[in-house]
Amino acid sequence: MDESRLPLQCFDALAEMDQTSPSHPNNWGTQFRSLLEENGLFDVWRAQGPATTIQYNAFILDALADKSFEQDVISVEASVRNLFYHNFIRHDVTQLPAYLSSTLKLHDKRSLAEMRLQSEFLIIDRSFILLHPDESCPVCNLNKPDDNFHILSECPYSRIPLFKPPITIKNDERQEWLLGFLDSIPTEKLLTTTTAIRTSIRRSQFAQDAQIEATH
Numbered sequence: 546m547d548e549s550r551l552p553l554q555c556f557d558a559l560a561e562m563d564q565t566s567p568s569h570p571n572n573w574g575t576q577f578r579s580l581l582e583e584n585g586l587f588d589v590w591r592a593q594g595p596a597t598t599i600q601y602n603a604f605i606l607d608a609l610a611d612k613s614f615e616q617d618v619i620s621v622e623a624s625v626r627n628l629f630y631h632n633f634i635r636h637d638v639t640q641l642p643a644y645l646s647s648t649l650k651l652h653d654k655r656s657l658a659e660m661r662l663q664s665e666f667l668i669i670d671r672s673f674i675l676l677h678p679d680e681s682c683p684v685c686n687l688n689k690p691d692d693n694f695h696i697l698s699e700c701p702y703s704r705i706p707l708f709k710p711p712i713t714i715k716n717d718e719r720q721e722w723l724l725g726f727l728d729s730i731p732t733e734k735l736l737t738t739t740t741a742i743r744t745s746i747r748r749s750q751f752a753q754d755a756q757i758e759a760t761h
Contacts, residue, residue, distance in 0.1 A: 584608040628691035702752035
């Protein structure tokens with residue numbers, strides 16, 4: 546940019562501040578320099594030129610993505626508050642599930658991720674339902690655990706034919722069967738599957754709301 550441009554003047558000011566106060570937490574220049582330095586890319590910052598930045602652009606993004614992924618894995622393994630995250634790394638975490646890089650909308654990916662993680666907190670539209678696996682389903686009389694498998698495959702108020710399990714399935718195999726099913730969805734059936742999941746969650750939410758209303 547020409548030196549009269551305000552963005553360039555702001556950047557130069559941030560770079561100068563980084564030299565005089567390198568520990569300032571709110572300096573974008575310091576944050577960016579630190580990211581580069583932590584990933585062995587300090588030469589890019591030292592060059593202070595667009596040609597160098599463009600030259601190393603792909604390398605910078607790959608390095609930062611790898612660093613962020615590594616930090617996420619460490620956080621998942623260390624999590625004690627949200628133990629269901631541990632289910633996410635039951636396989637090789639370097640091999641991301643195909644649905645994460647698919648063209649599915651974010652809410653579809655989220656619903657599928659919640660089921661794969663056996664989350665008890667299922668978001669739907671602007672609301673949610675809370676499952677209680679240690680208790681029986683509150684809306685049907687099957688006396689089955691109120692878990693992910695039940696709302697998709699068993700509960701007469703929310704089950705979807707797509708998730709119909711084998712007749713011979715045992716109680717201790719229910720969730721494992723569902724995980725195996727969700728792990729093996731073909732790419733071309735991702736949208737159909739996520740739509741079915743969200744439909745099931747809506748049905749369960751509607752049944753619970755109707756039951757609450759009936760008791761008042």
